[in-house]
Amino acid sequence: MSAEDVLFDMLHAEIVSYMVSKESETEDEDLSVLEHLGYSCGWRLIERITKELSRYKEELEILKFICTDFWSCVYKKQVDNLRTNHQGVYVLQDNEFRFFSKLSNGTQYLKAAPKYATFTCGLIRGALENFGIASIVTVEINTMPSCKFHINVQQSS
Amino acid sequence: MSRQSTRLDVKKVNSELFTLTYGAIVSQLMKDYENVEDVNKQLDRMGYNIGVRMVEDFLARTNSARCNDLRETADKIQYAFKMYLGITPALTNWSAAGDEFSLTFDSNPLTEFVELPDNYQNLKYSNVLCGALRGSCEMVQMDVSCWFAQDQLKGDLATELRIKFNKRLEDAIPAGED
Numbered sequence: 001m002s003a004e005d006v007l008f009d010m011l012h013a014e015i016v017s018y019m020v021s022k023e024s025e026t027e028d029e030d031l032s033v034l035e036h037l038g039y040s041c042g043w044r045l046i047e048r049i050t051k052e053l054s055r056y057k058e059e060l061e062i063l064k065f066i067c068t069d070f071w072s073c074v075y076k077k078q079v080d081n082l083r084t085n086h087q088g089v090y091v092l093q094d095n096e097f098r099f100f101s102k103l104s105n106g107t108q109y110l111k112a113a114p115k116y117a118t119f120t121c122g123l124i125r126g127a128l129e130n131f132g133i134a135s136i137v138t139v140e141i142n143t144m145p146s147c148k149f150h151i152n153v154q155q156s157s
Numbered sequence: 158m159s160r161q162s163t164r165l166d167v168k169k170v171n172s173e174l175f176t177l178t179y180g181a182i183v184s185q186l187m188k189d190y191e192n193v194e195d196v197n198k199q200l201d202r203m204g205y206n207i208g209v210r211m212v213e214d215f216l217a218r219t220n221s222a223r224c225n226d227l228r229e230t231a232d233k234i235q236y237a238f239k240m241y242l243g244i245t246p247a248l249t250n251w252s253a254a255g256d257e258f259s260l261t262f263d264s265n266p267l268t269e270f271v272e273l274p275d276n277y278q279n280l281k282y283s284n285v286l287c288g289a290l291r292g293s294c295e296m297v298q299m300d301v302s303c304w305f306a307q308d309q310l311k312g313d314l315a316t317e318l319r320i321k322f323n324k325r326l327e328d329a330i331p332a333g334e335d
Contacts, residue, residue, distance in 0.1 A: 003240040073170040
């Protein structure tokens with residue numbers, strides 16, 4: 001892991017610990033702010049990195065771009081598995097999610113895990129939004145360090 | 158129809174992600190606190206927490222020995238900037254006593270894409286750097302003060318981070334032992 005990656009990991013950890021206060025009453029709200037933070041980063045990042053790429057037409061193509069190029073830039077690896085029902089539901093599975101890889105290998109600390117994935121949910125949502133895809137992104141964690149992101153594309157009427 | 162695989166510049170995306178994420182947290186702090194001074198303090202605190210842990214990473218990577226004087230420390234700090242942020246600040250303006258110096262940046266990666274609105278001139282946007290330096294020096298038993306003497310965001314030509322050595326921290330005797 002290069003020095004610059006360490007820096008980002010530390011900043012991320014620091015942001016999470018700032019955002020999510022100990023009292024459980026406000027946690028949902030804190031997570032939503034954290035998600036929004038990720039959203040605005042994802043949105044802007046896509047704006048920057050796709051400006052020289054040609055236009056993507058299909059939804060699946062965009063999702064593939066997220067899983068390969070985008071993921072390997074941000075998380076240093078590709079998504080391990082992408083599944084879809086072809087009706088707007090996609091599941092991205094990362095077997096060694098970057099923010100979990102230093103946390104735990106198993107089910108210990110599972111309760112604390114979601115807050116470390118929330119930023120990424122927002123990042124994906126923001127990225128897709130800027131591609132013109134409105135979506136809802138949720139995360140499912142069974143054992144760390146693997147992680148599944150569920151993307152639910154909102155059909156435009 | 159298959160698309161030619163698009164190659165992104167990993168390093169660039171990486172540093173932009175860092176810059177944007179930092180920007181997002183600063184703007185969140187501006188929303189959370191009414192007072193700009195509190196934002197500066199919070200940024201400093203976050204930097205401190207990062208610095209405390211980052212110095213471990215730095216020492217593990219570089220295998221560096223203890224510094225004998227502040228000049229050596231300055232060189233190491235310069236090297237750390239190169240490693241973590243990819244910039245090499247110049248070491249300038251040494252005080253006569255040799256206990257103060259400046260790091261001068263031509264460009265600051267944290268402030269790429271950033272402009273300060275006029276009413277936020279008191280915001281120390283990159284204050285996280287001060288905190289990080291203070292935290293990491295404290296872990297190697299040096300008490301230092303850091304502040305921005307010049308800032309490009311405020312119209313100065315360069316960004317100048319001033320560092321002052323206060324004192325050596327001695328190992329304290331654990332409580333209850335004499």
